[in-house]
Amino acid sequence: MLLEIRNLRVRYKGAEVLKGISCEVEEGSIVTFLGANGAGKTTTLRAISGLVAPEAGEIWFDNKRIDGLPPQKIVQMGIRHVLEGRALFPYMSVLDNLKLGAFLQKDRSRIDQTLKDIFAHFPVLKERQGQQARTLSGGEQQMLTIARALMGHPRLLLLDEPSLGLSPMMVRQIGKIVRDIHERGVTVLLVEQNARLALGVAEKCYVFETGSIVASGTTAELVESDLVRKAYLGL
Amino acid sequence: MSGQDVVQAILNGLCMGGTYILVGLGLTLILGVMNILQFAHGEIYMLGAFTVYFLCVLKGLNLYLAVFVSMITTGVVGLIIERVLLRPLKGAFLSYVCATTGLSLILQTLVLLAFTKGTKQLPSLWKGSFELGGVYISRERVIAITMALLLTLALVIFLRRTKYGLAMTASAQNREGALMQGINPYVMSAMVMAIGSGLAAVGGALGGSIFNLDPYMGGLAFMKGITLIVIGGLGSILGAVVGGLILGIAESLLALFFGSQMGIIIPLVLVIAFLIFRPRGLFGHE
Numbered sequence: 001m002l003l004e005i006r007n008l009r010v011r012y013k014g015a016e017v018l019k020g021i022s023c024e025v026e027e028g029s030i031v032t033f034l035g036a037n038g039a040g041k042t043t044t045l046r047a048i049s050g051l052v053a054p055e056a057g058e059i060w061f062d063n064k065r066i067d068g069l070p071p072q073k074i075v076q077m078g079i080r081h082v083l084e085g086r087a088l089f090p091y092m093s094v095l096d097n098l099k100l101g102a103f104l105q106k107d108r109s110r111i112d113q114t115l116k117d118i119f120a121h122f123p124v125l126k127e128r129q130g131q132q133a134r135t136l137s138g139g140e141q142q143m144l145t146i147a148r149a150l151m152g153h154p155r156l157l158l159l160d161e162p163s164l165g166l167s168p169m170m171v172r173q174i175g176k177i178v179r180d181i182h183e184r185g186v187t188v189l190l191v192e193q194n195a196r197l198a199l200g201v202a203e204k205c206y207v208f209e210t211g212s213i214v215a216s217g218t219t220a221e222l223v224e225s226d227l228v229r230k231a232y233l234g235l
Numbered sequence: 236m237s238g239q240d241v242v243q244a245i246l247n248g249l250c251m252g253g254t255y256i257l258v259g260l261g262l263t264l265i266l267g268v269m270n271i272l273q274f275a276h277g278e279i280y281m282l283g284a285f286t287v288y289f290l291c292v293l294k295g296l297n298l299y300l301a302v303f304v305s306m307i308t309t310g311v312v313g314l315i316i317e318r319v320l321l322r323p324l325k326g327a328f329l330s331y332v333c334a335t336t337g338l339s340l341i342l343q344t345l346v347l348l349a350f351t352k353g354t355k356q357l358p359s360l361w362k363g364s365f366e367l368g369g370v371y372i373s374r375e376r377v378i379a380i381t382m383a384l385l386l387t388l389a390l391v392i393f394l395r396r397t398k399y400g401l402a403m404t405a406s407a408q409n410r411e412g413a414l415m416q417g418i419n420p421y422v423m424s425a426m427v428m429a430i431g432s433g434l435a436a437v438g439g440a441l442g443g444s445i446f447n448l449d450p451y452m453g454g455l456a457f458m459k460g461i462t463l464i465v466i467g468g469l470g471s472i473l474g475a476v477v478g479g480l481i482l483g484i485a486e487s488l489l490a491l492f493f494g495s496q497m498g499i500i501i502p503l504v505l506v507i508a509f510l511i512f513r514p515r516g517l518f519g520h521e
Contacts, residue, residue: 049415051411051414070419071414071415071417072414072417072418072419072420075414075415075416075417076417080415081415082415083411083412083415087409087411087412087415088409088412089404089405089408089409089412089413090408090409090520091408091520092401092404092405092408096401096405099398099401100401100402100405100413100416100418101416103398103402103416103417103418104416104417148416149415152416152417
């Protein structure tokens with residue numbers, strides 16, 4: 001397993017937001033977390049990337065225990081978290097945002113090569129490389145955050161609500177980008193409100209409810225289950 | 236009062252603005268990256284001035300060399316403050332306020348104890364004045380503004396063109412975003428404290444060559460720094476520069492027309508007005 005979470009508990013302002021969840025992500029797969037707002041999906045991602053300290057439980061990445069490590073160490077091990085709300089550097093240029101994505105990379109020629117790749121995949125970012133990030137449209141900003149994460153050659157990409165606030169056409173494009181990233185060998189853990197998008201790309205799915213995982217399985221199985229059909233697909 | 240007096244006042248103000256800028260840059264950087272209002276920043280400025288006094292007047296070192304050494308040693312003091320005092324507090328804003336306020340009193344008292352009483356002044360950076368059409372401008376003030384602008388330029392190049400400078404800017408614009416690129420926040424804090432303190436030390440040296448030194452000189456300098464940040468806009472280097480120059484000129488002109496007391500009071504009124512009507516200042520974000 002590339003990522004394994006065992007009995008993870010997180011408390012926030014006295015309330016238990018994660019009540020001991022366990023899940024795993026296989027190398028090379030796309031896994032998605034479904035669930036309502038406040039179910040604990042984002043908190044789980046934040047615990048993985050070291051932004052939230054767990055109260056109990058373990059997180060293992062590539063057979064190393066990572067809970068309790070500072071975020072920069074976790075990034076260094078190959079986990080990239082695309083935060084909800086994008087977290088761009090709004091007053092810096094698109095190019096500077098991308099360069100900062102490669103902050104931990106040492107090999108200059110490799111950085112340049114990656115940048116070329118990124119520009120080939122996201123021509124709009126190349127076009128707008130001199131513009132401040134805040135002047136981009138919502139969809140372009142989402143592309144930029146994902147591209148910035150890819151600059152660091154992650155093994156595991158955590159995506160938190162990439163389709164939030166985007167037009168239906170843009171949402172489809174995000175789906176395509178996620179598949180693209182996966183084809184390049186990056187393992188993806190996707191948190192999405194848009195269940196159709198999530199189930200469309202993911203192989204495995206965990207369903208969250210108020211801090212617990214209430215169902216899990218392959219997306220094919222879950223799409224057939226009443227729970228997911230009623231609550232997330234409106235069928 | 237003649238037109239020459241007004242031009243004279245503007246030029247003097249411009250030069251005073253130089254020392255204000257050096258204080259304000261550090262304050263705004265530290266506030267941006269660490270989310271700390273460094274209440275002892277004025278005392279860092281004072282410490283910078285006294286270090287130059289110690290090295291140059293008491294030990295006979297060359298003045299310019301003394302300013303350079305003071306910039307480095309005061310920068311190291313900034314590093315130590317970050318590591319020993321600020322880092323263990325782990326981000327609690329009120330703890331920072333208490334700790335840095337306490338530190339300012341500690342530094343004042345230490346300097347008071349370390350030096351004998353009596354008037355202390357730094358030698359002139361450059362004696363004499365330039366005359367331009369009946370307006371005199373002392374050479375040390377020209378040096379002050381020139382050094383301030385050169386250091387600001389160096390800072391801007393560092394922030395825009397170097398890897399660590401970009402990382403610092405990024406940390407100020409989005410803390411979590413920077414964390415997620417693998418940028419170590421402690422390294423950023425240490426850097427910003429060192430750079431901010433070094434700049435304030437040069438500010439102290441320039442201010443100290445214009446005015447007398449005393450252990451309490453930092454309080455006023457801190458106030459000026461806050462004023463120029465509010466006017467210029469938080470987190471903006473351009474804002475700090477323009478804010479510093481506006482503040483220097485405004486003080487100088489107000490002193491000319493209404494007396495030196497008003498020169499101090501009116502900018503503070505201006506701060507309150509800005510906070511109410513334009514809290515983001517002239518060049519601030521959001």
